[in-house]
Amino acid sequence: MPAHPDPPAAPPSAADPLAVIRSRGYLRILLLAGLIGVPVSIAAYGFLALVDWLQAYLFTELPGVLGFASVPLWWPFPLLALAGLLVALSIQRLPGTSGHPPSEGFKAGGFPAPRELPGVVLAALATLALGAVLGPEAPLIALGGGLGALALLLIKKDSPPTAIAVIASAGSFAAVSTLLGSPLLGAFLLMEASGLAGAMLGVGLLPGLLAAGIGSLVFVGLDSWTGLGTFSLALPNLPAFSTPTLAMFLWALGLGAGCPLVAWGIRALARIVRPFVHAHRLLVTPVLGLLIAGLAVLFALVTGEDTTEVLFSGQSALPALISGGAAWPVGALLLLVLCKALAYGLSLSAFRGGPVFPAMFIGAALGVAASHLPGMALVPAVGVGIGAMCVSMLRLPLTSVLLATVLLSSDAIAVMPLVIVAVVVAHVVTGRLPEPPGRRVSGALPSISPATD
Known part of the structure; x- marks a missing residue:
């Protein structure tokens, strides 16, 4: 009778986490x-x-x-x-x-x-x-x-x-x-x-x-x-919110489907401009700075608001936008979204910084504008806008849900179902959109070893 073949060697077991600890x-x-x-x-x-x-x-x-x-x-x-x-x-x-x-x-x-x-x-x-x-x-x-x-x-x-x-x-x-x-x-x-x-x-x-x-x-x-401050993002003095409604869920679906289109446009602008930056960085980057400044000045001329609403990451301006932006005309809010989004795309193409806070600010501005819709309230609209815009730009769904809900403090539990719906829809829509035009350039930070210092 033929001998049975030896069983294949078992792969080396993965390290035991408890043993490592x-x-x-x-x-x-x-x-x-x-x-x-x-x-x-x-x-x-x-x-x-x-x-x-x-x-x-x-x-x-x-x-x-x-x-x-x-x-x-x-x-x-x-x-x-x-x-x-x-x-x-x-x-x-x-x-x-x-x-x-x-x-x-x-x-x-x-x-x-x-x-x-x-x-x-x-x-x-x-x-x-x-x-x-x-x-x-x-x-x-x-x-x-x-x-x-x-x-x-x-x-x-x-x-x-x-x-x-x-x-x-x-x-x-x-x-x-x-x-x-x-x-x-x-x-x-x-x-x-x-x-x-x-x-x-x-x-x-x-x-x-x-x-x-x-x-x-x-x-x-x-x-x-x-006494300088903690420099932590916080949204104080938010109005109370208790119960989501069917209308809010429907608006959450709409914002979840719309924010990926805004994010796609921002990424497309950055990707289109990047080859010009690479070819003539010393000339093009200051010109992009002038264009960003022009967008801020244009917004200030039209609305009478400050140029800093368009400039910077939006981290320090976010609480004031949410507390006072509801009194703005919807047209001013939409112009803010347009100017901030264009400035964001130009900044992504040539400058150095993170994408999180501008995405949050644009999402919050869209949420404040959406709070004027029938059946929608300010707090859930802001949470939905932040979550949908963040996942559209970052493609990190868990982080986007947490960013949008934890910042809303006592309203977080009531708002979370709406945010989850918007984030899931936005994540799916983002995945189905085509890649923005323009050349993709790898830019990950290299890991170092003891030999390279």
């Missing part, structure tokens, strides 16, 4: 993550404080210093042109790419080498402080990851790449720990964007959560000590 090496990683979270979160707080001070000084105080009785309407033009020049010089002349191109979407994987950190900081400061329409979350993630990796390499030069990656991730968690209003929101953003999953999810996530928790404590302590 019990190991001494993992405990050392946790300790390092906690320790490194302190200086990284201090650096992140200082970066946000500097951006906030520069914005206020350059756009509010400097005109008076120069002898103007009030801020001239044309004031954004020289500042945005300077922003474009500084960002272009940083990308061309400093090591690395000054962060990944935001037109390629939100990226949480990889981190810059230490020698690339000055370029990341300079390009982000020029973008954020001088009025381009991008947010601070992507530069903070890159800065936190790079500083975390650098700190570990300074402690132990021959650290294995896996340990460097874990500590860099913890640094990113610490840097964005309170920016979105909650450490959990930052954790979900990084987790979903990086694709962490499986049995080892908790193993990789624990150091980041620890660093985020410590980062939150550091932010709160620095706020109490300096």
Whole structure:
């Protein structure tokens, strides 16, 4: 009788998460993550404080210093042109790419080498402080990851790449720990964007959560000590909302289907402009800054509102938009969406920053406009708009639901069903839309190893 063939060898079993957590090496990683979270979160707080001070000084105080009785309407033009020049010089002349191109979407994987950190900081400061329409979350993630990796390499030069990656991730968690209003929101953003999953999810996530928790404590302590603020996104004094209605669900479906079209147009504009930026960056980027300034001035001329409604990420302007925007004419709100979206697309094509806050602002503006529809209320309209617009731009459904609901505080539970409906519809519609025209350019931040510093 023929011999039975030997059974195939079993594949090596995956690492046991519980065994990893019990190991001494993992405990050392946790300790390092906690320790490194302190200086990284201090650096992140200082970066946000500097951006906030520069914005206020350059756009509010400097005109008076120069002898103007009030801020001239044309004031954004020289500042945005300077922003474009500084960002272009940083990308061309400093090591690395000054962060990944935001037109390629939100990226949480990889981190810059230490020698690339000055370029990341300079390009982000020029973008954020001088009025381009991008947010601070992507530069903070890159800065936190790079500083975390650098700190570990300074402690132990021959650290294995896996340990460097874990500590860099913890640094990113610490840097964005309170920016979105909650450490959990930052954790979900990084987790979903990086694709962490499986049995080892908790193993990789624990150091980041620890660093985020410590980062939150550091932010709160620095706020109490300096009085500068926590720089966390918050929407205070929202009207009470209790029960969704059938009409609200129908409007949620409509916003969920409409926001992907707005997001597609924004991405298409960025992708179309990007080849011109690559061909003539030093010339084209300042010109794009002038176009962004022109959109802000146009909005101010037509509506009588401030140019800062169009400029910047929208993080600080979001609470005032939601509390006061309901009194605006619908036409002014739609013009704000148009100008902000065009400025956002131009900023994505050439500047350096994150895509989250402008998407939230545009979604909130659409929600405020939608609150004028029959059967729709302000709070659910804003939640639905933020969720649908965020998932259309970021393609992160879980994070988009949390962003839209957690920020609505006491109204979150009542609003969540509407937000989920809108986010699911928007995510499906976004996936079925064709790729925007234009050349796609890879721009992920490279991971470093101990040999490259």
